[in-house]
Amino acid sequence: MSEGQRGLTKMNKNKIVNYTTTIVPTWCPGCGNYLILANIINALKQHNYQKHNTVIVYDIGCIGNMADFIDTYGIHSLHGRCIPTAVGVKLANPNLDVLAIGGDGGVYGEGLNHLVASARSNYPIKVIVSNNFLYSLTTGQASPATPKGTITKSTPGGTIGEPVNPERLLKAVNPSVFVKSLKASDIPTLKTSLDTLFKTKGFGLLDIEFNCVSFGKSK
Amino acid sequence: MSKNVLTIKIAGPAGFGIKSGGLLISQYLQKLGLYFTDYSEYPSLVRGGHNTYQTTFSSTPTYSVSQKVDIFFSLKADFWQSHQQEFTPDTLIYKDLPQSDHPNMTCFGITVALLDGDIKLAKDLIKKTYPKFIEPNLTSFDIGYKFAAKSKAIFKIKPQIVKADNQQIFDGNQAFAHGFYKAGGKFYAAYPMTPATGALHELAKNANNWGITVIHPEDEISAASMSVGASFAGAPSAVGTSGGGFALMTETISFCGITEIGVLFYLVSRPGPATGLPTWTSQADLLFSIFSGHGDFLKVVIAPTSQQNTFDLTIKALHLSQALQTPVILISDKLIAESSCSLPDFNLIKSTPYKETFAAISKNYQRYALSNTGVSDRTLPGTPNGQFLANSYEHDFTGLSTEDALTVKSMADKRAKKLALAKKLVPKPNLYKNNGKNLIISWGSPVGCIKQAFDMGLKDYDLLEVVTLWPLDDGIKQISKNYKKIIVIENNQFGHLNFLLKTIGVNSDKFISKYDGRPFFPEEIISFLSPLSRGDVRRTEGFN
Incomplete structure (x- = not known):
C-alpha cells in the first residue's frame, strides 16, 4: 500500500474494524491455529490493513480453512499454490497488501518449488506457515516437516527424510529475505515476529510451530 | 516461365x-x-x-x-x-x-x-x-x-x-502477442516450451512499451496460478504453453472453473505423447484441451486457422474469458505459431480492451449471486466493502464454503447456465463455397492448406471451418445435411473433431488424417480427394 493510502487509514485508526466473518472456526478444541488466527487479526489491526485493500491467499489444509473466518478479499487456492497465486495478485496490483497462508504440507511439500522461487525473486508477499509437522486434514500422514523416524499412518516404519528447516533453506536461497521459525505458544515472540513480518518490504516467511492436538506425536 | x-x-x-x-x-x-x-x-x-x-x-x-x-x-x-x-x-x-x-x-x-x-x-x-x-x-x-x-x-x-508499406511480417506467436496486447491484456506468464516460446519472447520484448507484466516463473503450474491471481486482481491474463506444460496447468483450469476467474490459455500443439516431437506440428491435443480440468464446468476452446486469424481470435478469446468468467483455450499448433506471412501491420490497429461491468456495492453484495446468464458481477480488490472469497471449495453466493446440498446444486446450475451465453458469444463456423456437392469439415491449420488446394483447382468440395471447437455450434448438422458426402481433415491420428461431430449427429464418410509431425500440403489434399485416389489415405483406427 502506498504511503498516501496508509495516511488515509490512519484517520480511521480509532474506528473498530471487525476482520472476522460470521463463521465459527471449525478447528479442534485447543488447536494452535486459533492462536495464529487471533494474532494475524491483531497484526492486521495494528498495521492498519484495510479489509478492502488486503488480499489473503490460503492454501489447502486445516489452516487454509481460515479463508472462511477472515473478512478481507481472499482466495482459497489449490494445495501448494498459495504462493504463486499471491505473487500473481501482487504483481497485478502492487498497491494491495498480500499475504499467503498455508501449512507445512502445502508450503514445504506440494509447493516447495514455488517457495524457493519466490524467495529467490524476493517478491513482496508475506507468507505465514502453520507448521504442525503433519498432514492433519487428511487425518495425520507425514509432512516434509515431520521429524525423522516418526511413525505415521503413511509411514508405519518411521519417516526416512530429514525434516525441512525453513530458516536454513531460505537463508541459503536468498539471505536478504525475512524468515523465522517459532513456537506458537511463545506468544510474545509470535507478536514481535508478526510485527517484523508485516514491516518487511520484500519476501518474508513466518514458520509457526505447534503439535496437532488430534494426530500429533509429542516430540 | x-x-x-x-x-x-x-x-x-x-x-x-x-x-x-x-x-x-x-x-x-x-x-x-x-x-x-x-x-x-x-x-x-x-x-x-x-x-x-x-x-x-x-x-x-x-x-x-x-x-x-x-x-x-x-x-x-x-x-x-x-x-x-x-x-x-x-x-x-x-x-x-x-x-x-x-x-x-x-x-x-x-x-x-x-x-x-x-x-x-x-x-x-x-x-x-x-x-x-x-x-x-x-x-x-x-x-x-x-x-x-x-x-x-x-x-x-x-x-x-x-501496399507493402502497411504490411509487416508476423508469425502466429507474434500475432498472439499483438492480439493479447490489443485486447487489453495486462499479465502474461509462461515457461519456455516449443512451439509456444515465441509468444513469451515477443511479449517480454515489448512488455515495458505495452504496459504488460511478463513473467517466466519456475514452472507451468506457477505460471497458471500467477495468472489466476493476477486476473482476480483485475489484470486480464494469459498463459502460453504446449501440450506437456498444459498438462501441468489443468488443475488451474479447474480452479478457474469453480472460482469463475477468466484466464486465457494459449496452447500451441506439437506431436505427443510426452516429449514427442518438440519442433514439429500436430492437432492431437484438441480433446485433451476440451476435457482438461476435473469436474463439470464450462470452458471454451477456439482454434485459429492462420496468423491473421490468431490475432483476431486472441482478442475475441481474451474478451470471452472476461465476459464468461471462465477459462478459454486458444488452441494453435506449430505450423501456425512458427510460420510467418505478410499481414497488415498490427501496430496500426486500435486496441479494444473489454469493458467489464463491475458490481455495484450494496450491503448485501454477493459475488456469486444467481443471475440469468450465470455470470455475476465481481468486484476488484481495492473496492471498499466489496470483499469476497474466491474459493476452490464449493461455496455459497458470497464465496464461503458450503456442503449444503441445495446450495451445491444451485451453484453448479449457475455455472452451467453460462453455456447458453457462451453459445451466443463464441465465433461461428465459416462456410467457404466452392461449387461443392461434398463438404470438407476441418479446423485449425489444415484449413489454410485446403483453401490453397481450392486455389490450385480442387473442385466439388465446400469447406466448413469450425472455429469454436467447444461448445460445438448446433448449426453444423443442418449445414452438413446439404451435402452428399462429409470429409473430415485433421492433423492428428484419432480424429478429434471427427469424434466430436458424432456427438451432434454428424457422421463423416471419410476421415483424412496425417500424424507424422508434418503438416498437410495442398497437393496432398488434392490427391487424397481425387477420384483416382486408391483410398489408402494414412488409414487409422480413430475413435469409433
Missing part, C-alpha cells in the same frame, strides 16, 4: 542461418509487394541436423506452403537427396553452391537474379538486418547474384498487389 505461385526451399544444417536467410528472402518478397506463407522444419538441437525453410509466394494471397518446390537450395552437398519427391521436372536444384562465407546470402542473391528483382532493395534489407556484418553478407549475396546471371529472370511474377 510465368507462374502465379512459386515456392523456394533451402535445406542445410542448423547454424547456417537457414531460417534467418530464408526469412530475409520472404521479407524481400513482401517488400516487392507479394504475398507469402512460409514453413520451417528443424530438429530439436542447436547445431547440425537437417533444417529446411520454404516459402510460397504469389501476387494473390497464399494460405499455405506448397509441397512441390520451384527453386531448391542444398547448403550441404547431399541434402537435396531426401527432397526428391518435392521436385518437378521444372525445379531448379542448386546442389553445389559457389563458395562463400554466408551461403544463405548466396541463396538470396540467386533468388533475386532468378526473379530479375530489385538489387538495391535486397541490399538495403541485408544492411538493415546485419548492420554489423554488412560487407561479408553483401559479398556472399553478389557471388550468388553473379552465379545465377545466366538464368536471370527465368521466373516472372507480377508483384505490387498489396
